[in-house]
Amino acid sequence: xxxxxxxxxxxxxxxxxxxWPPGTLLPAEADLAHEFGCTRVTVNRAMRALAxxxxxxxxxxxxxxxxxxxxxxxxxxxxxxxxxxxxxxxxYKYLLVSRTLEKPPQKVRAEMGLTGKHxxxxxxxxxxxxxxxxxxxxxxxxxxxxxxARNETFESVSPNEWLLRQVPYTSAEHVFxxxxxxxxxxxxLNLTEGKPVFVIERTTWLAGEAVTHVRLVHPADSFRLVxxxxxxxxx
Amino acid sequence: xxxxxxxxxxxxxxxxxxxWPPGTLLPAEADLAHEFGCTRVTVNRAMRALAxxxxxxxxxxxxxxxxxxxxxxxxxxxxxxxxxxxxxxxxYKYLLVSRTLEKPPQKVRAEMGLTGKHxxxxxxxxxxxxxxxxxxxxxxxxxxxxxxARNETFESVSPNEWLLRQVPYTSAEHVFxxxxxxxxxxxxLNLTEGKPVFVIERTTWLAGEAVTHVRLVHPADSFRLVxxxxxxxxx
Numbered sequence: 001x002x003x004x005x006x007x008x009x010x011x012x013x014x015x016x017x018x019x020w021p022p023g024t025l026l027p028a029e030a031d032l033a034h035e036f037g038c039t040r041v042t043v044n045r046a047m048r049a050l051a052x053x054x055x056x057x058x059x060x061x062x063x064x065x066x067x068x069x070x071x072x073x074x075x076x077x078x079x080x081x082x083x084x085x086x087x088x089x090x091x092y093k094y095l096l097v098s099r100t101l102e103k104p105p106q107k108v109r110a111e112m113g114l115t116g117k118h119x120x121x122x123x124x125x126x127x128x129x130x131x132x133x134x135x136x137x138x139x140x141x142x143x144x145x146x147x148x149a150r151n152e153t154f155e156s157v158s159p160n161e162w163l164l165r166q167v168p169y170t171s172a173e174h175v176f177x178x179x180x181x182x183x184x185x186x187x188x189l190n191l192t193e194g195k196p197v198f199v200i201e202r203t204t205w206l207a208g209e210a211v212t213h214v215r216l217v218h219p220a221d222s223f224r225l226v227x228x229x230x231x232x233x234x235x
Numbered sequence: 236x237x238x239x240x241x242x243x244x245x246x247x248x249x250x251x252x253x254x255w256p257p258g259t260l261l262p263a264e265a266d267l268a269h270e271f272g273c274t275r276v277t278v279n280r281a282m283r284a285l286a287x288x289x290x291x292x293x294x295x296x297x298x299x300x301x302x303x304x305x306x307x308x309x310x311x312x313x314x315x316x317x318x319x320x321x322x323x324x325x326x327y328k329y330l331l332v333s334r335t336l337e338k339p340p341q342k343v344r345a346e347m348g349l350t351g352k353h354x355x356x357x358x359x360x361x362x363x364x365x366x367x368x369x370x371x372x373x374x375x376x377x378x379x380x381x382x383x384a385r386n387e388t389f390e391s392v393s394p395n396e397w398l399l400r401q402v403p404y405t406s407a408e409h410v411f412x413x414x415x416x417x418x419x420x421x422x423x424l425n426l427t428e429g430k431p432v433f434v435i436e437r438t439t440w441l442a443g444e445a446v447t448h449v450r451l452v453h454p455a456d457s458f459r460l461v462x463x464x465x466x467x468x469x470x
Contacts, residue, residue, distance in 0.1 A: 012442055015402075016402065017381075018402070053405050055442065069399065075311070146253070147252055165256055166253050174461070174462045176411060177413075177433065177458075177460075179413070194415075196414065196455070198411075220412065223413075224411060224412045225411040227409045228408045
C-alpha cells in the first residue's frame with residue numbers, strides 16, 4: 001500500500017519533469033486515487049504537503065494548480081549599517097564629515113519634490129567597519145518637515161539612526177545602482193581609482209512630504225545585498 | 236468647532252515635530268477630546284485617518300502608537316528582462332551564445348549544493364534592448380532535477396522564460412553586487428574598459444533541490460533597480 005509520501009513523490013516528479021508545468025490543473029483527487037490504487041484521504045494528504053511546500057495552490061471548487069509566478073519577487077530588509085556590521089562581529093565606527101544648511105542641487109530637489117528655494121540640512125557622514133570606510137551617508141533633511149533636526153549636531157549619532165528614532169515614514173523609494181564613485185567619494189572611501197561602488201538612493205516621505213533623501217555609497221568589494229525568499233514552508 | 240481634519244493635522248505636527256517620536260503611546264481618545272474641546276467621535280476619526288496613512292498603529296486594548304520600523308524593508312519585483320524592455324517601449328532581442336554540458340566551477344557547485352561530480356547544463360545568452368546588449372544570462376541548470384531541459388535548444392527561447400514556464404520553484408536566493416566585468420563579459424556587453432556592471436546572482440530551489448543558478452550581468456549605465464514601498468494608503 002502506498003503512503004502519502006510515495007504519492008507526494010510521484011506528483012513531485014511529474015511537476016519537476018515538466019509533465020505538469022506551472023499553471024497546470026491537477027487531476028481530481030478521486031481520479032488520482034483510482035490511478036494509484038489508494039484512498040482519497042492519502043491523495044489529499046499528499047496534495048496538502050505539496051501545497052505547504054509552496055508548489056501547488058488549492059482553491060475550493062477551482063481545484064489544485066501548479067503555482068505559476070509571473071516575475072521573481074524578492075523582499076529586502078535593509079538593516080541599519082551599525083547592526084549590519086555588528087551582527088557579523090565587526091567593529092562599527094561613525095564619523096561626521098560635514099553638516100551644513102544649503103540649497104540642494106536640482107537632482108535632489110526633484111527627488112524630494114521641493115518647489116521652494118529654501119535651504120535644506122545637508123549631513124555627510126562615514127560609517128566604518130573594522131576601521132575601513134564601509135558606507136558614505138550623504139543626506140538631505142527638510143527642516144520644514146523635521147524642524148527638530150535643527151538642534152541636532154549629528155556628531156555622535158548618524159542621521160539614519162536619529163531619523164528612525166525621531167520620525168516615522170509612510171512611503172519610501174529605493175534605487176540600486178552600480179557606478180564609479182565621484183572623486184570626493186573615492187577619497188572618502190579610500191578607494192583605488194577605477195574601483196566601482198554600490199549605490200543606494202532612498203527618498204522617504206511622511207504624509208505626502210519628503211522627509212529626507214540619502215545617497216549611500218559602498219565599496220563594491222565589501223558590499224552586497226542578499227535576500228532569501230521562501231514560499232510555503234520553503235523546503 | 237474643530238473638524239477631524241484639524242485634529243488630524245495637530246496630531247500629525249506633533250509626530251513630525253518629534254513630540255511623539257516612533258513608538259510613543261498616544262494619549263487616550265477621551266483625554267484628547269478634552270484637550271481639543273471636541274467629541275471623542277471626532278478624535279476617533281482623526282486617529283483612523285492617521286492609521287490609514289500608515290503613521291500610527293491601533294491595537295484593541297493596547298491603544299494607539301506611532302509606528303516604529305526597525306529596518307527599511309523594500310519589496311522588489313524582478314520582471315522578465317523581455318517584459319522590462321518592452322514595457323518601456325524598447326525593442327527586445329534574444330541571442331543564444333553557447334549551450335554546453337560541463338562540470339561547474341567550485342563556486343557554482345557550492346551555490347547549488349551539488350555534491351556529485353555530474354555535468355550540468357550551462358547556457359550563456361544575451362538579451363538586447365534596442366540593439367544594445369542589456370543583460371548577460373549565464374545559467375546552470377541541473378538535468379537531474381529538470382531532465383526535460385536536455386531536449387531544449389534555447390535557440391529561440393531564453394532559459395529564464397523557459398524555466399518560468401516549465402518548472403515552479405519554492406525558494407530563491409538573490410545577491411546584488413556592483414563589480415567590474417570579466418574580460419569575456421565586457422566583450423559580450425560591448426563595454427569600454429573600466430566600466431562597472433550590476434550583477435544579480437540567483438539560485439532557485441524546488442523542494443530542497445537546486446534547479447538553477449544564474450549570473451545576470453548588466454552595464455551599470457543602463458541598469459538600475461527601483462522599488463516603491465507604501466505603508467497604509469501611502470499618502
